[in-house]
Amino acid sequence: MLSHNIEPRLRAIVARAALVSPDTIGPDDDLARAGVDSLSMLRAIAEVEAAFGVEIPDERFVCIRTLRTLVAAVEARLLADAA
Amino acid sequence: MRIGLIAMSGVRVFNPELAAMGVTLPGFVNRGKVIASLPSLGLLVVAALTPPEHEVTYIEIPDIRTAPELPDFDLVGISSFTAMAEEAYELADRYRARGTTVVMGGTHATLLPYEALEHVDAVVSGAAEGVWPLLLEDAKAGTLKQIYRGTNRGFYSECEPVMPRFDLLVGRPYNRITIQTSRGCPLDCEFCAASKIFTPRYEQKSVAAVEREVQRVSSLFDRPFLEFADDNTFVNRKWSEDFLRMLAPYGLRWFTETDVRVADHPGIPRLLYEAGCYQVLIGFESPKGESLSGIDRSNWKSKRRGEYLRSIDRLQSAGVTVNGCFIVGLDADTPEIFEQVRDFVRESGLIEVQVTALTPFPGTRLYDRLRNDGRLLRERFWERCTLFDVNYQPKQMTVEELEGGLRWLFRELYAEPAVNARKRHYVNLMKSVPRTMEPQPC
Numbered sequence: 001m002l003s004h005n006i007e008p009r010l011r012a013i014v015a016r017a018a019l020v021s022p023d024t025i026g027p028d029d030d031l032a033r034a035g036v037d038s039l040s041m042l043r044a045i046a047e048v049e050a051a052f053g054v055e056i057p058d059e060r061f062v063c064i065r066t067l068r069t070l071v072a073a074v075e076a077r078l079l080a081d082a083a
Numbered sequence: 084m085r086i087g088l089i090a091m092s093g094v095r096v097f098n099p100e101l102a103a104m105g106v107t108l109p110g111f112v113n114r115g116k117v118i119a120s121l122p123s124l125g126l127l128v129v130a131a132l133t134p135p136e137h138e139v140t141y142i143e144i145p146d147i148r149t150a151p152e153l154p155d156f157d158l159v160g161i162s163s164f165t166a167m168a169e170e171a172y173e174l175a176d177r178y179r180a181r182g183t184t185v186v187m188g189g190t191h192a193t194l195l196p197y198e199a200l201e202h203v204d205a206v207v208s209g210a211a212e213g214v215w216p217l218l219l220e221d222a223k224a225g226t227l228k229q230i231y232r233g234t235n236r237g238f239y240s241e242c243e244p245v246m247p248r249f250d251l252l253v254g255r256p257y258n259r260i261t262i263q264t265s266r267g268c269p270l271d272c273e274f275c276a277a278s279k280i281f282t283p284r285y286e287q288k289s290v291a292a293v294e295r296e297v298q299r300v301s302s303l304f305d306r307p308f309l310e311f312a313d314d315n316t317f318v319n320r321k322w323s324e325d326f327l328r329m330l331a332p333y334g335l336r337w338f339t340e341t342d343v344r345v346a347d348h349p350g351i352p353r354l355l356y357e358a359g360c361y362q363v364l365i366g367f368e369s370p371k372g373e374s375l376s377g378i379d380r381s382n383w384k385s386k387r388r389g390e391y392l393r394s395i396d397r398l399q400s401a402g403v404t405v406n407g408c409f410i411v412g413l414d415a416d417t418p419e420i421f422e423q424v425r426d427f428v429r430e431s432g433l434i435e436v437q438v439t440a441l442t443p444f445p446g447t448r449l450y451d452r453l454r455n456d457g458r459l460l461r462e463r464f465w466e467r468c469t470l471f472d473v474n475y476q477p478k479q480m481t482v483e484e485l486e487g488g489l490r491w492l493f494r495e496l497y498a499e500p501a502v503n504a505r506k507r508h509y510v511n512l513m514k515s516v517p518r519t520m521e522p523q524p525c
Contacts, residue, residue, distance in 0.1 A: 047514075059503070
């Protein structure tokens with residue numbers, strides 16, 4: 001439910017950070033192969049954290065390889081903060 | 084003629100302990116992968132200089148020992164870096180054994196043309212501009228000379244810069260496409276061959292000429308990540324501002340190498356970010372002022388030491404990451420240097436860092452000095468000119484101390500916790516970069 005709401009927003013943020021089209025990023029696509037290099041990914045994380053008011057743990061954000069894992073990481077933080 | 088232009092690609096480490104360690108450290112592996120996958124811009128220029136009557140093929144050989152069967156050509160041109168020189172010679176020997184004409188160029192053959200001539204038919208010493216078409220005519224006529232000395236000045240001022248054959252890279256999996264905006268470096272550091280091999284003067288293309296290459300690359304590749312293959316891009320402030328303003332509308336991401344003056348003018352870091360610059364690599368060389376003394380002819384780096392922290396902060400606060408490069412084993416370095424580098428990296432908040440051992444490349448002033456002082460460990464050590472292997476007797480520590488200290492520093496800087504801490508620092512920095520500065524895709 002939650003992921004359905006946040007996925008388009010996260011996709012837009014990642015695409016903007018990497019200067020790629022959002023259409024080129026599927027939920028399970030390898031982000032690096034989709035043109036999202038490591039620094040772009042970190043820029044996206046910064047924007048995601050600022051936009052959602054969360055801080056994704058370091059050990060988790062360095063392992064994000066797909067949009068789905070990014071969604072899961074943000075969801076986990078939002079749920080933890082809400083609890 | 085069927086002409087094969089062959090690049091020996093990849094990164095080399097001779098010391099097995101360092102090599103084994105390198106593949107386990109994420110910070111080390113990542114930059115190694117980038118370097119290993121860069122195309123040879125020099126050979127793309129050579130391809131562009133080749134008259135259309137010839138058929139040109141560009142290939143890369145990461146490892147001569149595991150290379151598949153070599154394709155047939157009438158003439159091969161091999162590019163040479165010192166660390167891969169012995170492999171390049173082996174490749175040349177194999178081609179010559181088949182009766183193929185072999186020509187070698189690049190840094191190593193330029194520095195040691197007579198050594199290269201033991202394995203090849205001809206050497207292009209210096210840049211290929213001005214001699215490559217002539218060499219091909221001679222090869223066709225059977226009158227090949229041994230040494231062709233290329234242009235070493237006026238590359239960009241006396242004629243239109245050559246448009247490299249970027250089209251030869253289409254369809255291949257490069258992370259980055261290289262474009263050159265300048266040759267040489269005004270600093271003339273003792274350990275660097277760049278200032279003397281290809282040009283004794285710093286030469287820069289016009290912004291319009293660079294833009295033509297950016298347009299060409301953008302027409303061939305989808306949103307390419309550019310690496311400006313310069314030794315020092317931002318030397319001239321006016322040129323820098325014009326260049327960055329030209330680049331911004333293209334919405335590209337890019338990386339380049341420069342010196343610390345890039346942060347001198349408060350407006351430049353912002354322009355860098357808005358133009359899509361992701362990272363500048365800066366040779367700080369050492370955090371220790373005494374070690375910087377005498378590195379370059381005018382002691383420029385030593386005089387600039389006091390500005391290092393402020394410059395890094397200016398760039399990174401604008402969203403441009405700095406890849407700080409340090410050399411260990413300089414003459415004033417004692418065994419404390421390893422901790423000093425580690426501490427400086429932490430204090431500065433550098434997002435990326437590269438540490439290398441002082442390396443006496445043949446042809447440099449450093450090589451001549453160490454040789455005259457009897458401090459070179461071996462007579463011929465090209466396969467160890469990797470930037471990670473020690474080839475000389477350090478002044479204030481033993482060889483073992485330098486090797487051990489380098490390994491210790493690698494673990495301190497490139498192990499996962501350190502790399503992750505730098506990534507977190509970057510994420511936090513980026514949160515404070517104003518959104519109005521965000522580069523826009525075209």
